[in-house]
Every structure is written in C-alpha cells, then in structure tokens.
Amino acid sequence: MKPDAQPSKDTATEGNTPTVADLGEFKDPSGNPTYLIDKDGKVDWYTWRGYKKYMANCMQCHGPDGLGSSFAPNLTNELQALSYYDFAGIVVSGQKNKWNTSGNSVMPAWGDDPNVMCSMDAIYTYLRARADGVVGRGEPKRIANNKPAQEAEYKCLGF
Numbered sequence: 001m002k003p004d005a006q007p008s009k010d011t012a013t014e015g016n017t018p019t020v021a022d023l024g025e026f027k028d029p030s031g032n033p034t035y036l037i038d039k040d041g042k043v044d045w046y047t048w049r050g051y052k053k054y055m056a057n058c059m060q061c062h063g064p065d066g067l068g069s070s071f072a073p074n075l076t077n078e079l080q081a082l083s084y085y086d087f088a089g090i091v092v093s094g095q096k097n098k099w100n101t102s103g104n105s106v107m108p109a110w111g112d113d114p115n116v117m118c119s120m121d122a123i124y125t126y127l128r129a130r131a132d133g134v135v136g137r138g139e140p141k142r143i144a145n146n147k148p149a150q151e152a153e154y155k156c157l158g159f
C-alpha cells in the first residue's frame with residue numbers, strides 16, 4: 001500500500017460536529033482530498049456530490065455504491081490500494097488489460113469530459129469513504145448545502 005493511500009478516518013472525523021465554515025473541501029495531511037463525517041453520519045458536501053456524480057458517470061459499469069460488476073472492478077476494494085494520484089491518472093487517461101485481458105471492457109478516458117473532471121475530487125472523496133467503510137450503501141445524507149462549492153462546479157462546467 002502506498003503511504004498516501006492510508007485511510008484518513010482520524011483526521012476526517014476527529015472533533016465534534018463541524019460548523020458551516022468547515023464545510024469546504026477537506027485534505028488529509030498529504031494534501032489529498034478526503035471526507036468529513038459528523039457524529040450523526042452526515043457527510044460533507046463533496047462526499048455527497050461525489051455519490052451523485054458516481055451514480056451519473058461510473059455506476060453503469062462499476063455497479064451501485066462502487067461494488068463492482070461482472071465487467072468492471074469493485075472500487076471499494078481497489079481504493080484500498082490506489083493513491084489519489086493513481087486514481088486521478090486512471091480517470092483522466094483510462095486503463096485497459098489489468099482486469100479484462102481480452103480488452104473487451106476498458107476504462108474510458110474522462111480527461112475531456114467536464115462532467116467528470118469538474119467533480120473528480122468529489123468522486124474520489126465518496127469512493128474513499130466507501131473504501132474506508134465509513135459511508136454505507138445508498139445516498140449519504142449531507143451536513144449542509146455548500147453554495148461556494150456548487151458555484152465552483154458550475155463555473156468549471158461553463159454555466
């Protein structure tokens with residue numbers, strides 16, 4: 001396991017209920033995006049948004065809740081070993097022949113798709129929370145809306 005693939009449960013959940021001012025994008029000590037979960041199990045905006053974007057762009061191959069399908073790997077397992085850097089590289093450029101040596105089923109490259117690129121950190125954050133076992137199946141409840149984050153996404157999308 002690479003050093004920066006370590007779960008960040010401690011940093012992400014330490015302390016009490018966050019204030020609205022805390023609801024930005026969270027980074028672990030290595031500077032990688034991570035989640036924040038409050039004592040009631042509610043998640044920060046990015047983790048919630050990542051779920052939505054995962055469902056829209058990744059679920060059809062990787063299955064509901066990241067659990068995999070017959071032709072694409074279980075990402076809640078894969079993220080145990082993939083660093084953020086590895087993840088980003090694969091999502092931007094695609095991947096083939098690691099799982100499906102026949103080449104029949106490949107991971108598309110998303111580097112030109114703003115729907116994925118504008119939310120890549122959010123998708124990673126959601127999957128990291130799933131891989132760490134701190135977010136269950138289905139849509140996580142979010143702590144609060146995050147207007148600045150939403151506006152940043154829309155701006156990235158060119159709205």
Ligand code: HEC
Nearest residue numbers: 057058061071072078095096097098099100105106107116
């Ligand atoms: C058209 C189907 C399809 C879609 C849609 C898709 N993937 Fe994949 N993905 C695959 C396949 C197939 C593989 C395995 C490729 C291989 O054999 O190397 C894969 C591999 C991966 C891997 C590497 C896993 C590993 O450890 O080798 C990551 C990470 C990943 N996908 C993330 C995503 C994310 C995030 C999305 C949504 C933005 C997404 N995928 C959408 C089919 C898909």
